[in-house]
Amino acid sequence: MKFERYGIGIAKGMTVTFRHLFRKPVTTQYPEERLTVSRRTRGNELIWSKEKCTGCATCAKTCPQGVIEIITSRGEDNNYIVEKFEVDTGYCISCGLCVEACPYDALFMGYAYERAKYCRGELMMAKEDLLLSDEKQPSGYARPEVEAALPQQTLLLDRAEYLDKVKKRWDLRLPFGF
Amino acid sequence: MAIKTEPFVLNLGPVHPSTHGVFRMRTTLDGEVVVDMEPVFGYLHRGIEKLAEERTYTGVIPLTDRLDYLASMSNNLAYVLAVEKLAGTTVPERAEYLRVIMAELQRIASHLIAVGAFLNDCGAFMTPILYMIREREKILDLFDMVCGQRLTYNYMRVGGVSHDIPDEFLPALDKFVRRMPGFIDEYDRLLEKNEILLVRAKGVGILPKELAINISAGGPVLRGSGVKWDIRKADPYSVYDRFEFDIPTGTVGDCYDRYRVRIEEMRQSVRIIKQAMEQLPLGAVKSEVPHLIRPPVGEAYAHIEAPKGELGFYLVSDNSIAPYRCAIRAPSLINLTALRDMVRGWKVADAIATFGSIDICMGEVDR
């Protein structure tokens, strides 16, 4: 006996919604709780290694947007000295083709994603801004040795265990996750 | 004795909470009944086809991400298949299977948003779309693990894919695939036999079978009208002929049928992913192609079954490092041409619901 159109469909839907009251909500309270990003994340900055770069400009040729500007001069021992290596991060689309293309592994994608600036001029990064530092860490995109050293990604599937481990600083949290 | 009424023009304008992007519907209304409807689009035109002529073949792949931004993997796949047809490259087995897994995961993600947005337009106040976004987050995390981004992947390359999957991918995918049918059942229990949804969506916005075939619609729009046509079975590309799956079709061609077709397609995608995971071979993920590819002079057209319909790329090459012409057959644009006939005679609320059920992404329509 089919019970369509007698209000049963609505009642079934309402039981589904009601059951959600007893599940943990899936919200992550940023900025107190942050999920670990992927090991290969393509963050919105580039990291340049001065020692390994030879000034071949393969990255500049591969970039679809043309955001990398390289000016070199000839040095002794018949190599290039890189005088200017500027990246316009405002125009970059974080596609990662430059990182894949570099034959000497001198370019890395950044690991951070909170790099907003207040002034548009600060988006042009010269060679000093692109060096490795404590704030600028590389991600493992196309760089397997960096990838092996980073923590594995937290998925929403494992979120409950992850959040139990992270010490939360949210002082007024009720015991049952209100 | 009829009352004399005068139709007036209402602009469901480009900026509107439910037009799925910037799309303008100039409707002529007689009271609440839509007498005529004129679609105006082009607000999101970015010149992708022209930009493609100035980038190398590999450099066009990030551009294709941004066509249908809710289903980037499918766009990448269609373009890369076209270039491989031109250049005659072969793809290793493992790469083919990875492509299939990614394409089917993308199909699930795109249909989740499509169904959720349709239900949102019908008025269900964000509850179904929030549940579906919760599942979509899991798929986006899987993609994030593989290629580092959540929306514009830039994952497929000419001759394979760009990266192999990391170790944590297959266990996570297994967990996802085991739990997803339960979630689809939960959506069904929430809304499948809901009387109000039945009344809102059954019989509304009918697309007759002949009209669907004549305007060359594709995807769930075509299958909802009763035509059993799926490119994965009719003209198989990649390794789709090695999997078993059904093609759900509707009968009448109304909004409810399209909604059911999408839900059933999600179930079939889960089935394909399970089979692909079992059959996944070891090996390389990318064949050796030169850094800057120069295909021989010629033209090629490759089409795939994207979540929204038949997505096709037509490439003309003149033996240089950039394509000479890249033309895109966008499914949303072709499906949109039927909107006027589907909507005339219905009310404003039905126009919005019908528009939501065709599942348009303005990035594709305007390119």
Added chain:
Amino acid sequence: MTIVETSLGLGGRLAALPPDWPGGYWWHWLVFVVIILIFVVVMVMAFIYMERRGLGRLQARLGPNRAGPFGILQPVADAIKVLLKEDIIPAKGDKLVHWLAPVVAFVPALMIFAVIPFQDGALLVDLNIGILYIVAISSVAALGVFMAGWASNNKFSLLGAMRDVAQVVSYEIPLILSIAGVVLVAGSLSMNKIVEAQSVPFILLQPLGFLIFFMAACAEVNRTPFDLLEAESEIVAGFHTEYSGMKFALFYLVEYTEVLALSAIITTLFLSGWRGPLLPPFLWFLIKVVAVFFLIFWVRSTIPRLRIDQVMAFAWKCLLPLALINLFITGLEIVALPDGLPWFLIFVNIAIMAVLILLWSRFFRLGGGRVEV
């Protein structure tokens, strides 16, 4: 107890005149006006908070929890934000009507609380036509909505306002008829007496009446599934698209005040008001009001909305005949058993309700369809 006896004894010609209040009638009036204003303001803020957190939990997310501990001050933050906004008046709109519309919409919603009993005999005024007064006053609020739609000089707003007037007017009739069933069983129009007659809550004696009243009242206050005039996905915000600042806040308040009034009326009419075993009666009243509100926003989070012609068809073809039949059957029961209703009528009524709903769902069609153009 003296309050009750006095108000019952004086009946209809005077308002309740409690002799033991110092200062007599005007003190009583002043105290209750203050109580009602505080009650309405605090409960509306509590309702806004409860709805946002509750909807969040029903949708697997948290609601707002940043403004104050657990987000309790969120409605206060909303109120402050809205007060600081610029007041925009459309240039070609009707300025006087634009200014008057929120006032006309808000005042009747507030006036409903004059006759709702918070405790045994504790009302502002115990009219002997209590429920009729409520029905009469609530019709005025629809006029405010229409004025808002007209004065905005905007096709979307006018469309929304006309839909709203049609809806409110159509749903008045099943509303009144289902109230008539309750009045028949209770034997009086006065709200206080209706609560006192409920030794068995009327939701059990009049299940069909409860359902009809609930649906008709949801349509009156424009809640889902009948909220098509503020359907965000269709006509942006309906009649209050062009409002900003305090006037918009008044419309927002109107919606929640009407929902609060509706919950209070349902509690009084069907759930036996302030009666309950252990706790003080005021607390029982609050608990029941919150329970009804939970039901209202639970429904909001689950089901989609109806189209306007389906709304009208539902009122005229489904609710109205059912309400008439309900009234008829109640009348038959009253006539057949004049000395109080026995308890087995509960099961009889529930069975009749099930049969009627089955029959009606099978046979009636909901509106519209395609119009030939």
